[in-house]
Amino acid sequence: MSKDLTEKKSFLESEGTVSLxxxxxxxxxxxxxxxxxxxxxxxxxxxxxxxxxxxxxxxxRLNVRYIGETLNYSVPFxxxxxSMAFAAxxxxxxxxxxxxxxxxxxxxxxxxxxxxxxxGVHWMMAVAAAVVAxxxxxxxxxxxxxxxxxxEVVSTIMLNYIALYLSRMVSFKLxxxxxxxxxxxxxxxxxxxxxxQQITRYSNLNNGVFLVVIAIVLYWFIxxxxxxxxxxxxxxxxKDAALCSGIPVTRSITTSMAIAGAFAGLAGAIVILxxxxxxxxxxxxxxYGFNGIAVALVGNSKALGxxxxxxxxxxxxxxxxxxxxxxxxxxxxxIIQGLIVVFIALRSGLYxxxxxxxxxxxxxxxxx
Amino acid sequence: MEILINMIPSVLMIVAPIxxxxxxxxxxxxxxxxxxxxxxxxxxxxxxxxxxxxxxxxAGAGGGSVWIALALGAAMGAxxxxxxxxxxxxxxxxxxxxxxxxxxxxxxxxxxxxxxxFNADRTREFRMGMQTDGLGFYPxxxxxxxxxxxxxxxxxxxxxxxxxxxxxxxxxxxxSAGINxxxxxxxxxxxxxLLAGLAGGAVVLTQTIQYTSNTINGRGFIALAxxxxxxxxxxxxxxxxFIFGFAQALSIIVVNFSALRSLPTEVFNIMPYLITxxxxxIFSGKNYAPKAAGVAYEKGAS
Numbered sequence: 211m212s213k214d215l216t217e218k219k220s221f222l223e224s225e226g227t228v229s230l231x232x233x234x235x236x237x238x239x240x241x242x243x244x245x246x247x248x249x250x251x252x253x254x255x256x257x258x259x260x261x262x263x264x265x266x267x268x269x270x271r272l273n274v275r276y277i278g279e280t281l282n283y284s285v286p287f288x289x290x291x292x293s294m295a296f297a298a299x300x301x302x303x304x305x306x307x308x309x310x311x312x313x314x315x316x317x318x319x320x321x322x323x324x325x326x327x328x329x330g331v332h333w334m335m336a337v338a339a340a341v342v343a344x345x346x347x348x349x350x351x352x353x354x355x356x357x358x359x360x361x362e363v364v365s366t367i368m369l370n371y372i373a374l375y376l377s378r379m380v381s382f383k384l385x386x387x388x389x390x391x392x393x394x395x396x397x398x399x400x401x402x403x404x405x406x407q408q409i410t411r412y413s414n415l416n417n418g419v420f421l422v423v424i425a426i427v428l429y430w431f432i433x434x435x436x437x438x439x440x441x442x443x444x445x446x447x448x449k450d451a452a453l454c455s456g457i458p459v460t461r462s463i464t465t466s467m468a469i470a471g472a473f474a475g476l477a478g479a480i481v482i483l484x485x486x487x488x489x490x491x492x493x494x495x496x497x498y499g500f501n502g503i504a505v506a507l508v509g510n511s512k513a514l515g516x517x518x519x520x521x522x523x524x525x526x527x528x529x530x531x532x533x534x535x536x537x538x539x540x541x542x543x544x545i546i547q548g549l550i551v552v553f554i555a556l557r558s559g560l561y562x563x564x565x566x567x568x569x570x571x572x573x574x575x576x577x578x
Numbered sequence: 579m580e581i582l583i584n585m586i587p588s589v590l591m592i593v594a595p596i597x598x599x600x601x602x603x604x605x606x607x608x609x610x611x612x613x614x615x616x617x618x619x620x621x622x623x624x625x626x627x628x629x630x631x632x633x634x635x636x637a638g639a640g641g642g643s644v645w646i647a648l649a650l651g652a653a654m655g656a657x658x659x660x661x662x663x664x665x666x667x668x669x670x671x672x673x674x675x676x677x678x679x680x681x682x683x684x685x686x687x688x689x690x691x692x693x694x695x696f697n698a699d700r701t702r703e704f705r706m707g708m709q710t711d712g713l714g715f716y717p718x719x720x721x722x723x724x725x726x727x728x729x730x731x732x733x734x735x736x737x738x739x740x741x742x743x744x745x746x747x748x749x750x751x752x753x754s755a756g757i758n759x760x761x762x763x764x765x766x767x768x769x770x771x772l773l774a775g776l777a778g779g780a781v782v783l784t785q786t787i788q789y790t791s792n793t794i795n796g797r798g799f800i801a802l803a804x805x806x807x808x809x810x811x812x813x814x815x816x817x818x819x820f821i822f823g824f825a826q827a828l829s830i831i832v833v834n835f836s837a838l839r840s841l842p843t844e845v846f847n848i849m850p851y852l853i854t855x856x857x858x859x860i861f862s863g864k865n866y867a868p869k870a871a872g873v874a875y876e877k878g879a880s
Contacts, residue, residue, distance in 0.1 A: 545683060548686050
């Protein structure tokens with residue numbers, strides 16, 4: 211759709227506004243659903259307020275621990291959001307965030323349990339290894355797409371499950387592994403931050419926050435300020451035009467999928483080294499990768515948008531147990547998230563509506 | 579050999595739902611709409627069938643209960659698939675996004691409904707699921723056979739099938755030949771939803787005693803893989819579903835084989851995905867996929 215640059219964008223054409231409307235619509239439908247099953251939707255919002263501010267409206271008490279947990283929960287959502295968003299900018303649909311997250315988590319916990327316990331270096335090695343592993347897992351998708359024309363939608367779904375079962379096989383071999391966990395991590399591998407713990411009443415908030423801030427800045431910088439980002443975006447807009455202007459499309463696709471994977475791999479490392487004291491033998495998916503798709507869509511693949519959307523999802527996740535204790539089935543948050551994605555899909559209808567209105571305007575203008 | 583023969587009923591039990599779902603997914607893609615919501619639609623069908631069966635059992639319904647439950651599961655799958663149809667066909671939405679949305683929605687909606695109906699994050703356990711016949715086969719195996727045969731007749735022997743395939747290859751040409759592309763695609767998505775819902779019910783009524791968030795556990799995605807690996811033909815998809823189902827069955831009964839016992843069960847779990855990925859690479863370049871699959875059809879824009 212071509213837009214005149216001087217033309218002032220109408221209210222509904224601003225991406226941010228549409229995202230906001232979509233989110234509000236999701237909450238509206240969620241609220242109606244809660245009403246329909248005979249529960250009080252106010253309790254849902256009380257839980258959300260408590261997750262966001264730490265303030266319990268019913269008891270009039272403030273506990274800053276909730277703020278810390280919300281921020282901590284937001285971390286993997288934001289990073290998996292970037293994973294999806296980065297690929298989306300080159301026109302690829304990365305459903306593989308989940309697999310890249312799992313691979314990152316598994317490698318991080320392996321390095322944490324087996325690596326040299328040097329203070330200050332050990333955790334960095336674990337995180338770096340996870341980022342590389344995630345990049346590798348994403349890069350496979352890129353190579354399959356660029357060289358063999360394998361649809362990234364299918365290949366990422368396959369790689370998610372391959373990652374899940376590979377992770378189980380590897381984790382079973384780690385020290386002290388039973389059916390669901392391994393030995394405890396040495397202190398040198400953890401991302402624990404004593405200061406954060408003190409100011410948030412011992413929440414799980416950890417050094418991962420710094421890594422996320424770096425990731426946000428890096429994402430913004432690569433996308434908006436470098437020629438790599440320009441090449442990637444150009445590939446996304448028009449592959450043939452990009453090819454003709456000398457942008458290496460094949461390499462662009464592989465690079466961007468690798469970078470996308472790196473973000474998700476980092477998320478895996480931060481979750482396992484920051485919020486767990488031991489390695490995990492996972493039996494299912496954490497769904498951060500899948501929710502990252504929603505986060506990126508709500509955030510319009512922009513650095514700020516994805517961050518805000520990730521915070522929203524973090525709030526919802528932290529509000530889940532608070533809802534359950536207030537007689538609201540906690541799965542309402544999943545329904546709201548699902549609805550948001552469905553509404554984003556329906557958003558294309560908005561463009562159809564605008565086109566229809568424009569043609570109508572032109573027609574009526576001609577008649578007058 | 580005897581062990582292999584004894585395996586047949588459990589292989590069929592595992593293959594049937596995957597095959598039924600995959601045939602639906604195949605029909606959907608042949609009409610030009612990619613449906614990655616199969617996983618979610620199976621969950622919807624499985625929950626509906628489990629919940630309906632438990633409630634009817636409690637109300638004293640007899641042996642017909644499983645069949646009504648199965649039908650309700652299929653109906654619910656079809657209803658939910660209409661969200662995808664509306665988004666993808668009427669609004670030209672990104673088919674991957676709306677499919678992902680339904681998958682996310684299904685996870686939440688099923689457990690939410692379980693919480694409301696049963697005050698737990700799962701349905702109550704039912705006493706008796708489907709019963710096997712004299713050969714040890716569940717009725718779902720026969721249903722799967724019927725679905726495969728009907729899909730073949732539908733796609734290759736009836737005018738409707740020819741029109742459906744035309745919509746998936748070249749919708750503009752189909753439209754100019756007087757075919758209603760929109761209507762055919764709606765029907766195809768509906769069929770895939772119906773079959774995925776039915777298959778979800780089949781999983782829950784033959785393989786478990788209740789619905790939990792783990793019941794479907796990737797079967798919808800295996801079905802999606804079977805569609806690609808089976809190269810979008812009924813026979814190919816059937817073969818793919820059998821290979822995948824066999825691998826899954828092996829992971830359960832591997833203890834009977836001394837030679838394979840030392841392997842972790844994950845090796846078998848990984849097979850369907852690995853085989854599909856390998857096949858996609860090997861067959862790359864030769865395009866078996868319907869040409870217009872996944873592309874929104876805009877009337878008059880060609």
